Amino acid sequence: MALPVETFFLQPGHQGTLQSQVQQMIAHGILSGRFGSGEKLPSTRKLASHLGISRITVTLAYTELVASDYLTARGRSGYYVSANAPVPPSYQPQPASGDAVDWTRAIGQRFSGGHTLSKPQDWARFKYPFIYGQTDPQLFDHTNWRQCALQALGQRDFAALTSDYFDQDDPQLIEFIQRNTLPRRGISANADQILITLGAQNALWLAAQILLTQRRTAAFEDPCYPALRDILTQSRCHLAPVRVDRDGLPPDGIPPDTDVIFSTPSHQCPTTSTMPMPRRQALLDRARELDALIVEDDYEFEMSFLNPPSPALKSMDTDGRVIYVGSFSKSLFPGLRLGYLVGSEPFVREARALRTSVLRHPPGHIQRTAAYFLSMGHYDAQIRKMSAALHTRRNAMQDAIEIHGLDIAGQGAFGGSSYWMRAPQGVDTRAMAQQMQGVGVLIEPGNAFFSGDDQPQGFYRLGYSSIHVDRIHDGIGLIAQHMKH
Structure with missing residues (x-):
């Protein structure tokens, strides 16, 4: 027929x-x-x-x-x-039935309900997207990334594409991180001390799972990356938020019973402050005094375009008590989901085993594509291009903020891609963020970054990695106009 x-x-x-x-x-x-x-x-x-x-x-x-x-x-x-063509299933789907399970009792541990940050999926359609961590398509090297992806899909790399690494990673990517990325931060490590992760957040989760128990205490910055606070809450450890100052985490504010310290010395999240060298040494001394470990999240060190970045805390560590977390999400694109952990071999051995039981390893062809992009020099070229663009945008942000009289609460001394802002007394930035979407402006309210129930409502973050420089002045003007009403 x-x-x-x-x-x-x-x-x-x-x-x-x-x-x-x-x-x-x-x-x-x-x-x-x-x-x-x-x-x-x-x-x-x-x-x-x-x-x-x-x-x-x-x-x-x-x-x-x-x-x-x-x-x-x-x-x-x-x-x-064809007679061999796929045959559609012959069963008839059953109509949806009622749910007789009492999920309030059945769920043994809850992971929802945290103060997470949310960004509109259609953020690119907004005229003034002052949001953090998204990729500007004008700055990304599509052509060379595509070529590296095609090369990674070729016959020569068939094993890298299809193999189950089990608990291992792409040796080419490990070698690049070992020989190029880490030395730029003053860090020396062998291959057994490096583990590829699904971004920095996955690395932080692995560290928390391995180092923390219900009897241990984690000290962390306040305000901080909201997802880290959720990870620590889910670990059921004792939480010790430490309010940061203009230089980041104060070592003398860390409680005496602390077991693990989580910090972002290079670019404090979200205030963007950079921890001075004397305080970094004081933090190491405090950790040694407490016999505590430090998890250093160095998520944005590539964005140091104003001055050369300070050495990583890990590079100053002579005891092996610092675990270093790096990421390619900010320097390449967040959807890549590639990061890495660097630590002593006993720790990385446990992290490798835990990762294996959860997800085996990040996809091999993604690792090999990134390895090609990094090793062929495309990555460094993109970093230079992004740094120049971000520097121009930062200058435009600084000028517009000064002209319109907005209040900066924190800005990185070495660069970065955002400003931490303070609204006038009485302004709720959550309501403000909702209202400003109506005029095409996206901002990030700051309450989610703070711990406790009494979260300050007057802070907000302005990212400039995704907004064209020509729109910055008008966008800041709209924010300032809203503040006056």
């Missing part, structure tokens, strides 16, 4: 080539059960005429479907749905 040509139509606005659209249209018909085994498809000439496309496009689509065993060609007779 021949399938009527009228049952075939292209979806308007569909992404991809015409050939891929024809292939998907036919494959979907087979997978959905509309086209059965042995049924004859319209001739290439007839389908091309019906769809208003070239005959060669339909012929190429049919040929690809034959190669995939969706179709079979029968000499001069034409094309038919």
Whole structure:
């Protein structure tokens, strides 16, 4: 039985080539059960005429479907749905039934309800997106990343693409981090002291799971990265938030019973303050005095475009008590989800085992693509391009903030990609953020960064990694105008 040509139509606005659209249209018909085994498809000439496309496009689509065993060609007779084509499931889905489980009792531990940051998924459509951590497509090296991805998908790298590393990582990526990334931070490590993670957040989770118990105490900065506070809360350890000052975490504020200290010395999150060298040494001394460990989150060191970055805390560590967390999310793009842990071998051994039991390892082809991008020099070129653009935007931000009289609560001495701001007395920045979306302005209210129930409502963060420099002045002007009303 021949399938009527009228049952075939292209979806308007569909992404991809015409050939891929024809292939998907036919494959979907087979997978959905509309086209059965042995049924004859319209001739290439007839389908091309019906769809208003070239005959060669339909012929190429049919040929690809034959190669995939969706179709079979029968000499001069034409094309038919293959007997080996995927068969749609024969069962009928059951109607949704009621839920008799009391989930308030069944759930043993809750992970929702934290003070997480949220960004609109369509942030790019806003004219003034002062949000943090998103990638500006104008600054990303699409061409070379695509070439590296294609190379990683090639036959030469078939093992890297398809192998189960189990508890290991791509040796090329490890080697680059070991020989290039870490030395720029003054850190020396061997391959057994480095573990690839799914971003910095995954690295922080691994560290918390390994180092903390219900009897141990974690000291952390207040305000801090909200996801870190959620991770520590979920670990059920004792929490010791320490209010930061203009130089970051004060060592003398760390309680005497602390076991693990979490800190962001290079760019404190969210105030962006940079910890001076004397305080870094004092923090190491305090950790030694308490026999505590330090987890150093160095998430944004590549963004030091004003002055050379200070040495990492890990580089000053002579006791092996600092665990270093790095990330490519800010310097490449957040969707990459690649970070790394550096620590003593006994710690990394446990982190490797825990990672293996949860997710094995980050995808091999992603690791190999990143390794190519880094080792071929594209990464350094992108960092230079981003640094120049961020420097220009920072100058524009500084000028606009001064002109419009806004109050800066914190700014990094070495660069970064955001300002920590303070609103006038009585302004609730959560309500302000909601209202400003109506005029195309995105800001991040600061309450989520603080611990406790009595969170300050007057702080907010302005990122400038995703907003064009020509729109900064007008966007800041709208914020200032809102403050006056």
